[in-house]
Amino acid sequence: MLRDITIGQYYPTGSIIHKLDPRVKLAGTFLFIISIFTFENFLGYVVSLIYLGTVIFISGVPLKYILKGVKPIIFLIVFTAAIHLFFTSGDDVLWKFYALKITFTGLKKAAFMVIRLLFLITGSSIMTYTTTPNRLTEGIEKSFGPLKKLHIPVHEFALMMSLALRFIPILMEEADKIIKAQSSRGADFEEGNIFKKISVVVSILIPLLVSAMERARDLALAMDARCYHGGEGRTKMKPLRYTEKDYISYCIIFVYMVSSVAIGRFI
Amino acid sequence: MIKSENLVYEYKRNISDNKEDRIRVLDGLNIDIEDGQFISIVGHNGSGKSTLARHLNALLMPTGGTLWVNGMDTSDENNTLSIRQNTGMVFQNPDNQIVASVVEEDVAFALENIGVPTDDIWRRVEKSLATVGMIKYREDAPNHLSGGQKQRIAIAGILAMKPRCIVLDESTAMLDPGGRKEVIDAVRELNSKEHINIILITHYMEETIYSDRIFVMNRGRIVMDGPPEHIFSDISMLKKYNLEAPQAVYIADRLRKEGFVINKPVLSMDDLVSVFADYKIGVGNVDRGKKS
Ligand SMILES: Nc1ncnc2c1ncn2[C@@H]1O[C@H](COP(=O)(O)OP(=O)(O)OP(=O)(O)O)[C@@H](O)[C@H]1O
Ligand SMILES: [Mg+2]
Numbered sequence: 213m214l215r216d217i218t219i220g221q222y223y224p225t226g227s228i229i230h231k232l233d234p235r236v237k238l239a240g241t242f243l244f245i246i247s248i249f250t251f252e253n254f255l256g257y258v259v260s261l262i263y264l265g266t267v268i269f270i271s272g273v274p275l276k277y278i279l280k281g282v283k284p285i286i287f288l289i290v291f292t293a294a295i296h297l298f299f300t301s302g303d304d305v306l307w308k309f310y311a312l313k314i315t316f317t318g319l320k321k322a323a324f325m326v327i328r329l330l331f332l333i334t335g336s337s338i339m340t341y342t343t344t345p346n347r348l349t350e351g352i353e354k355s356f357g358p359l360k361k362l363h364i365p366v367h368e369f370a371l372m373m374s375l376a377l378r379f380i381p382i383l384m385e386e387a388d389k390i391i392k393a394q395s396s397r398g399a400d401f402e403e404g405n406i407f408k409k410i411s412v413v414v415s416i417l418i419p420l421l422v423s424a425m426e427r428a429r430d431l432a433l434a435m436d437a438r439c440y441h442g443g444e445g446r447t448k449m450k451p452l453r454y455t456e457k458d459y460i461s462y463c464i465i466f467v468y469m470v471s472s473v474a475i476g477r478f479i
Numbered sequence: 480m481i482k483s484e485n486l487v488y489e490y491k492r493n494i495s496d497n498k499e500d501r502i503r504v505l506d507g508l509n510i511d512i513e514d515g516q517f518i519s520i521v522g523h524n525g526s527g528k529s530t531l532a533r534h535l536n537a538l539l540m541p542t543g544g545t546l547w548v549n550g551m552d553t554s555d556e557n558n559t560l561s562i563r564q565n566t567g568m569v570f571q572n573p574d575n576q577i578v579a580s581v582v583e584e585d586v587a588f589a590l591e592n593i594g595v596p597t598d599d600i601w602r603r604v605e606k607s608l609a610t611v612g613m614i615k616y617r618e619d620a621p622n623h624l625s626g627g628q629k630q631r632i633a634i635a636g637i638l639a640m641k642p643r644c645i646v647l648d649e650s651t652a653m654l655d656p657g658g659r660k661e662v663i664d665a666v667r668e669l670n671s672k673e674h675i676n677i678i679l680i681t682h683y684m685e686e687t688i689y690s691d692r693i694f695v696m697n698r699g700r701i702v703m704d705g706p707p708e709h710i711f712s713d714i715s716m717l718k719k720y721n722l723e724a725p726q727a728v729y730i731a732d733r734l735r736k737e738g739f740v741i742n743k744p745v746l747s748m749d750d751l752v753s754v755f756a757d758y759k760i761g762v763g764n765v766d767r768g769k770k771s
Contacts, residue, residue, distance in 0.1 A: 346580055378580045381622050430575035437536055437568040438578075438589040438636060439560055449587035449600045 223341040225272035230342045233458045234351025240465045241339045247472050248331045256476020257327050263468050264335060273341045281337040282330065289329050296322040345377045354452050360443075367443030379427065386423055390416050480549060481512040481535065481566075481644065481676075487543030488530055488699075504530045506699035507544065512692075514643060515674040517667070519687035519707075522696030523721040528680045531696070532648045535678065536566040549643060564593060567637025569650040573629035582624075583608065583617040586636045593640070600639075607638040610673075611665050627658025631665055638669070644676035645669065651681060659683065684711075684725045688746040695720055708744040727751050 224230065229237075248260055268278060282289075300318030307314045340348070353370035360366050399412050488505040504527045512518055520528050533539040534546055537559045549565050551558040567589075570576045579585035586604045595603070608614045611631040621629055630650050637645055647666065651659040663686050669675045679686065687693050693710045695703035697720045703710055710717070711724040714732065731745035731754075739758075745751055 346584075374580070375578065378578065382574055427572075427575045430570060430572055431578070433538060434568075434570055434576035435578060435588075436538055437563060437570075439563045439592040439640070440588075441560065441592065445594045446591050447594050447596060447600065448591055449584060449597065449604065451597055 221340065222344050223273045223277060227270055227272045227342070228457060229267065229271040229338075231457070232342075232461055233452055233454055234343050234347045235355050235452060235454075236458045236461045236465075237339045237343055238348075238351050238355055240461065241336055243465055243469055244335045245332055247469055247476070248328050248335075250473055251324075251476030253476060253479065255479055256472055257331075259468075259472040259475050260331060263472070264331065264338075268334075268338055271338060271342050273338065278334050278337055278341070282333050285329070285333060289326055292325050292329065293322040296325050346374055349374045349377070350448075350450075350452055367446075371443075375431070379424075382427075383420065383424060387416060387420055390419050480514055481510065481547070483508050483510045483544065483546040485509065485544035486531075486534065486541050486546050488527075488534065488539065489542045504699050505534070505541075508699070508701060510694070510701065512676065512678070514676055515670070516692060517670045517677045517690045518679070519690040519693045520678065520680045520696060521682070521684065521687060521693060521722060526696040527699040528696055529648050530699075532568065532646050532678070532680055535644070535646050536568050537562045538568070560593070564589075564640045565642055566644040566646060567640060567642045569630060569633045569637065569645065569647045571649045571652050573626045573633065573653065576633050577621045577629060580620055581617075582613065582619050582621055582632055585621060585632060586639055589636055589640050603639045603641075604635075607635040610638060610669070611635045625658060626654040627661035630654065630658070630662045634662075634665055634669075642675065644678065646678045646680070648680045649682065651683060651686065659686070663689075684723060685747065688725060695722065707746055711746060712744070 244260070244264070248257070251257060251260075268275065297314055297318050298312055300315055300321050302315035302317040304316035305313050306316055306319065343351070349370050352373075353366055356364075356366045394412070394415055399415060400408075404412075486505055486508040487503065489501045489503050492500045492502050494500045506527075508531065520531070522528050530539065534541060534553060535548060537548075537553045540554045546553045548562050551562055551565075553559075553562055577585050578588050583604050586607055587600050590600045590603060605614065605617075608617055611634050613628060613631050613635060616624060616628065616632075621632060624632070633650075634645065645666065647662070651662050654662065663679075666677045666679065667689055670677045677690075679690065681687060688707045688711075690707060692705060693703070693707055694701045695710065695717070702720060703713075703716065711728045714724050714728065717724055725746055727745050727748050727750060730751060731741055735741055741754055743750070743754070745754060
């Protein structure tokens with residue numbers, strides 16, 4: 213199950229999209245999502261599709277890979293579409309069966325919803341496919357940096373995220389070991405009723421939790437020993453610096469926003 | 480330079496609701512370590528070795544007495560950051576002390592914390608990685624490295640701060656023999672070439688034989704202090720503190736009891752081999768004496 217979730221996985225191809233500053237990609241993704249929720253006609257989505265298709269093409273990430281990211285949420289898409297399809301009121305009824313009816317407005321709304329969700333997922337997964345989690349974290353820290361003035365612990369959140377990313381593979385490996393150890397003691401992960409299954413899961417989670425706490429304690433000590441004292445006065449080995457291609461990308465994003473919203477809303 | 484006067488560390492333990500008990504972990508330690516020395520600290524479990532180590536870079540502060548690191552009083556909080564730059568610490572579990580997902584970024588962590596400019600960070604990271612022989616792996620994920628390599632990364636991370644002392648608190652305990660050798664070789668080289676003070680806490684006596692001095696700790700006190708030849712010449716005393724000498728020492732001891740005359744101190748298997756070699760070519764260091 214965990215293997216199906218491809219959002220958040222990095223797919224290196226060395227394309228120019230991969231080399232962009234993470235802040236550009238964050239802003240681009242954010243604005244793209246806003247744009248697709250403002251359109252009132254299908255022409256807007258045509259513009260979005262061309263734009264998204266071009267970005268995917270340049271990134272070199274195979275389409276098959278990107279569509280795999282949609283799989284886990286197909287149910288959600290179908291469900292939202294169905295609700296819009298059957299429960300939108302209107303006079304332009306196309307089909308009626310007792311209380312259920314499909315109106316033209318409903319059909320349009322459902323289609324919009326499906327397109328929006330598909331674009332939302334593919335749009336954001338192209339960001340995570342082309343950006344390493346650490347660069348993304350840095351981008352988030354830097355983009356939200358001004359919030360520090362409001363005493364929001366941006367640096368701490370970013371650090372927490374990057375530490376979590378560092379320890380996920382270690383804890384996964386450990387979970388694997390615990391599962392093997394418990395199976396060798398006769399724990400059965402396939403059979404039994406729901407309560408048995410829960411108790412088996414607990415028998416994995418508790419040792420995992422204990423070990424995670426131990427690691428956290430060690431890590432805090434090791435960070436202290438290496439002079440960590442908060443974000444104040446910290447420098448960076450790899451600070452984010454904009455280059456020409458980043459400025460050009462901002463311009464492209466701007467042009468896309470203006471043209472797509474103009475076409476999607478006012479034509 | 481590290482110096483302490485009557486260093487005491489106590490913690491409180493609740494026995495019952497309103498009764499407290501004070502447990503003494505360090506009981507009036509007096510140590511004096513000169514720059515550039517290689518010190519080993521041994522002692523059985525719970526003798527206070529880790530507690531002492533944590534005092535050396537101000538992760539813990541004394542509850543009594545004073546400890547000076549490089550002339551700075553560790554109980555003064557204004558000194559804490561300089562002390563931690565001066566004295567680095569390598570811990571036991573290699574995984575739990577690596578903070579970044581890329582080797583070179585982990586080595587840079589301490590430098591980022593103390594605010595070193597970016598260009599300098601790159602230079603110092605490269606130099607430290609080269610010193611511990613890990614430059615090839617600079618862009619790798621630490622997860623794929625061996626335990627010994629991870630510990631060398633941790634050493635590089637400290638080295639980048641240009642410290643005068645490195646404390647290793649059982650840093651070889653979780654490694655295989657190959658990894659242990661990697662780490663010990665790395666710190667021995669740092670000690671001999673860069674004159675960095677090494678304080679090695681370990682349960683493996685074989686690792687201590689290269690040190691200038693060995694401290695034996697027992698119940699929060701230093702009970703023996705001297706060069707390895709001296710410490711390991713008194714097996715019965717070591718036994719009293721639940722410690723064992725390296726294997727070679729016992730073999731040499733048995734041989735002496737069997738009547739072999741071995742004139743030079745034997746600490747390692749290499750020493751033994753050279754004793755036998757001398758014996759074979761009859762240099763005269765070893766004589767088969769007559770038991771009367
Ligand atoms: N703050 C504290 N709270 C509770 N117990 C403590 C505290 N500090 C130290 N101890 C106890 O003091 C004793 C000495 O601990 P320390 O870790 O220094 O020993 P050690 O020589 O490093 O042992 P080991 O060889 O097992 O690592 C241990 O029994 C430990 O449980
Ligand atoms: Mg210890």
